[in-house]
Amino acid sequence: MPFSLYTDFQSDYPDIVSSMKVTIEGELTIYEASEFKEKLNSILKNSPVVLEINLSKIQKIDSSCLQVLLAFKKEVQIKDREVQFVDPSHNVLNLMDLYGIAVFLADKTKLSSRQELEKFSFDYGRKED
Template sequence: MLTPHQTDEQLMLKIDGELTIYEARNLFEQLTPFVSHSEKIAIELSQVTALDSSCVQVLMAFKKARIEQGCELIHHSEVVVDVLGKLGLVGWFHDPIVLSSSQ
């Protein structure tokens, strides 16, 4: 579900699969160790196939906790864009929406 990858500039956290209420606790537990990570984090979402408000809340809490170190959501899947749009939260994250090139 969550795969970390270090680049020269930042830590990339790639999330794939479904992000629904059934995965919310697991997502929270996987993200928690990275809250205090000292460098910028990018969460890559191109392989997210389902998303609901429970996991959106986890992502919001993580981004808010990392306000000083930096965190951005990148390569949004169509599912992510659709759900954030329906919830009226695209602007809340302040991240440019760039769909994965495979979509």
């Protein structure tokens, strides 16, 4: 199953888009990495200052697409914008934990209370919000 990206613009003012919510759904493997990178870059080109990327519907992810997410975060920071990765799926958490990069994403990653965090070696996100 290929991946899909869904966007939702958010604003407190009618004429100003202040944030965008992006939901990623499906499978992200090396076969989708190039297209995934292009779509994220397109979103960044037209995005407001704050991006929230929901990772809860990612059914499968490999290291190539995780690298795309990490590179995207760096690119967002270079452009003086903010990105938050929210509600990562169990598969995303497993890969982050495997590579020990949870700390790199921890500053902006929000975890839902439904996660079974005792399976992971990282410590952040275990407190109630």
